[in-house]
Amino acid sequence: MKVATRDALARWLDSVMVQRSVIAPRRVEGELLYRPVRSSDDIVFDFERTALSPKTYLLPDTQVVLEVEKRDRAVTLIEPELGREQVIFGIRPCDARALRVLDALLLGRTPADAYYAERREATTLVGLACPQLWDDCFCSSLGSGPDDGSAVDLMICEAESGYLLSANTEKGKVLLEQLEAEETEQACPASETAGARVAVRPPEEWRAVFDDGYWLRLAERCLSCHACTYVCPTCRCFDVRDDTIASGPGLARFRRLRAWDSCMAPAYRRIAGGHNPRPDKAQRLRNRYYCKFCYSPLDFDVVACVGCGRCIAACPVGIDITEMLGEVAALAEERS
Amino acid sequence: MNHEIQDGIRIRARELLSLGEVGCVIGHERGPRGRVRPVFVHDAGDAGRLVWDQTCHHNLVVYLRDRAAPSRRGDAPLRAGIVARPCDVRALNVLIHEGQVARDQVFVIGVACPGMLAEEAEGAGGSLAEHCRRCKERVPLFYDALVGEPPPVDAVVDAWEDLAELEGSTPGERLAFWIREFDRCIRCYACRQACPGCYCFECLAEQVDPQWVSIAHRVPQKAFFHVMRAYHLAGRCAECHACDLACPMHIPLSLLNRKIAKEVKALFGYTAGADPTIPPPLATFRKDEELPL
Numbered sequence: 001m002k003v004a005t006r007d008a009l010a011r012w013l014d015s016v017m018v019q020r021s022v023i024a025p026r027r028v029e030g031e032l033l034y035r036p037v038r039s040s041d042d043i044v045f046d047f048e049r050t051a052l053s054p055k056t057y058l059l060p061d062t063q064v065v066l067e068v069e070k071r072d073r074a075v076t077l078i079e080p081e082l083g084r085e086q087v088i089f090g091i092r093p094c095d096a097r098a099l100r101v102l103d104a105l106l107l108g109r110t111p112a113d114a115y116y117a118e119r120r121e122a123t124t125l126v127g128l129a130c131p132q133l134w135d136d137c138f139c140s141s142l143g144s145g146p147d148d149g150s151a152v153d154l155m156i157c158e159a160e161s162g163y164l165l166s167a168n169t170e171k172g173k174v175l176l177e178q179l180e181a182e183e184t185e186q187a188c189p190a191s192e193t194a195g196a197r198v199a200v201r202p203p204e205e206w207r208a209v210f211d212d213g214y215w216l217r218l219a220e221r222c223l224s225c226h227a228c229t230y231v232c233p234t235c236r237c238f239d240v241r242d243d244t245i246a247s248g249p250g251l252a253r254f255r256r257l258r259a260w261d262s263c264m265a266p267a268y269r270r271i272a273g274g275h276n277p278r279p280d281k282a283q284r285l286r287n288r289y290y291c292k293f294c295y296s297p298l299d300f301d302v303v304a305c306v307g308c309g310r311c312i313a314a315c316p317v318g319i320d321i322t323e324m325l326g327e328v329a330a331l332a333e334e335r336s
Numbered sequence: 337m338n339h340e341i342q343d344g345i346r347i348r349a350r351e352l353l354s355l356g357e358v359g360c361v362i363g364h365e366r367g368p369r370g371r372v373r374p375v376f377v378h379d380a381g382d383a384g385r386l387v388w389d390q391t392c393h394h395n396l397v398v399y400l401r402d403r404a405a406p407s408r409r410g411d412a413p414l415r416a417g418i419v420a421r422p423c424d425v426r427a428l429n430v431l432i433h434e435g436q437v438a439r440d441q442v443f444v445i446g447v448a449c450p451g452m453l454a455e456e457a458e459g460a461g462g463s464l465a466e467h468c469r470r471c472k473e474r475v476p477l478f479y480d481a482l483v484g485e486p487p488p489v490d491a492v493v494d495a496w497e498d499l500a501e502l503e504g505s506t507p508g509e510r511l512a513f514w515i516r517e518f519d520r521c522i523r524c525y526a527c528r529q530a531c532p533g534c535y536c537f538e539c540l541a542e543q544v545d546p547q548w549v550s551i552a553h554r555v556p557q558k559a560f561f562h563v564m565r566a567y568h569l570a571g572r573c574a575e576c577h578a579c580d581l582a583c584p585m586h587i588p589l590s591l592l593n594r595k596i597a598k599e600v601k602a603l604f605g606y607t608a609g610a611d612p613t614i615p616p617p618l619a620t621f622r623k624d625e626e627l628p629l
Binding site: 243262265266316 | 394517519523530538542550
């Protein structure tokens with residue numbers, strides 16, 4: 001364990017920026033977001049929850065996967081250049097755990113998602129413990145906690161004497177070696193874990209309540225927007241489409257993009273011929289929860305929710321995932 | 337005052353549901369975290385869930401497009417009761433003019449509206465939201481029952497002051513402003529989904545066959561969507577600010593709608609949904625019409 005002052009931490013981050021991109025929480029027009037920073041002056045060290053997780057730096061909201069150039073009859077395929085090595089500074093334990101979930105879902109099967117794998121490999125996670133659970137947070141109900149450093153390369157917590165840093169992985173050690181700081185015997189103060197506790201029921205109980213009228217009632221207020229899926233650190237669905245790029249005579253250019261997509265959109269599940277197996281918003285909302293709590297555990301052995309609480313904060317009509325978990329538990333009790 | 341409104345809503349909802357006048361009443365309830373949210377009350381016994389205070393900012397008219405429009409299967413739609421403020425009723429009026437909602441399928445529980453509290457000032461003694469401070473309507477244009485006593489009108493004159501800064505800046509500065517704002521848009525479409533006026537079966541911004549807009553989450557696509565939406569709401573936006581309040585990234589979207597509302601007012605002397613007999617100008621064609629363009 002090393003101990004460092006805020007100034008030492010800032011100097012260290014400034015030196016890291018020379019070699020790699022540093023993504024950190026910063027204020028963008030009043031909103032707290034993970035963004036690339038060019039100076040440690042831009043980094044916000046004391047914060048609650050960011051509006052979005054840093055998911056987009058590993059699974060970009062928009063990614064060019066291929067460019068095609070057609071000059072007369074000659075077709076050239078251009079693969080995009082790989083990005084730089086990056087450090088995500090100040091990632092919260094929940095968001096780091098969400099990347100473990102994405103690992104299971106995107107890398108756990110063959111073929112692995114090559115784009116995600118490349119970014120994941122090029123990324124070092126520097127975690128920052130939350131001193132407590134914030135409004136709407138429930139990470140401690142999902143086998144984690146506000147000071148869980150298990151999913152980061154280097155964990156930082158704030159103690160009275162300064163910031164305490166410990167490396168968990170080789171990547172973390174390499175980064176920590178650049179920091180001029182004293183060794184210490186101190187341990188991180190335990191974070192306050194008081195907060196909402198909810199029970200997540202096993203997949204077989206979810207299956208038993210699939211046809212319950214509760215899902216229709218729950219979805220009545222749903223607006224079918226995409227906010228919950230885009231603020232979610234584990235939602236990972238994307239669409240792939242080709243864009244035409246403006247080009248000169250004799251030259252045609254296309255760009256193949258993949259971009260975030262949302263299962264809340266009516267067209268998400270529509271198939272050739274126009275049939276849609278999930279035409280109603282209640283089916284879509286139910287499916288989102290089943291994906292997280294029933295299908296992912298069954299298929300990938302991982303619950304695809306980390307309790308960050310962002311969907312609760314972002315929902316314009318107050319749909320609350322913890323309330324839903326409580327209802328499912330109650331329904332399952334009734335049936336057993 | 338708020339308690340009278342709440343009591344009035346509960347009494348009316350209980351009556352409507354127990355008499356079978358409506359299939360459900362759409363109002364507000366308090367969620368598990370103390371925040372208000374829309375609720376659908378189907379049984380008279382649940383009318384006690386309905387609450388009302390000056391944080392009940394959702395425009396519930398948005399839910400009527402599913403409920404009070406003629407059904408595709410041809411069966412009679414369920415009549416719905418709805419709690420509505422003056423701005424909500426103007427949005428409803430637009431939908432009725434456009435044939436989206438049948439007036440006789442809606443029982444309007446009109447609220448004599450004291451205005452909503454500013455988001456940051458929610459709680460005791462908070463100040464009114466900016467858009468409510470300039471609103472002169474205390475009683476909805478039409479209703480089937482009115483709850484609450486109309487509070488006095490002490491609205492500030494609407495001098496379109498909220499637009500002054502943008503109007504006073506150069507086109508380059510305005511563009512820079514909107515690029516900054518749209519940069520953090522996540523294309524979640526909460527603004528569109530919360531808007532009663534946005535009821536296209538499939539939004540042009542999401543259509544894939546043909547695909548008009550790239551799926552990229554980048555500023556050009558976001559700007560295109562927001563500007564298009566603003567134009568599609570020309571003369572139709574009731575200025576309820578549901579879009580602003582739904583945006584998880586707090587983008588001041590209604591500035592776009594306000595600017596266009598100002599233009600429509602200047603050209604047509606029209607305020608969206610303000611008259612039960614006059615249809616929206618951009619949904620009207622008159623051969624002899626000449627505009628001072």
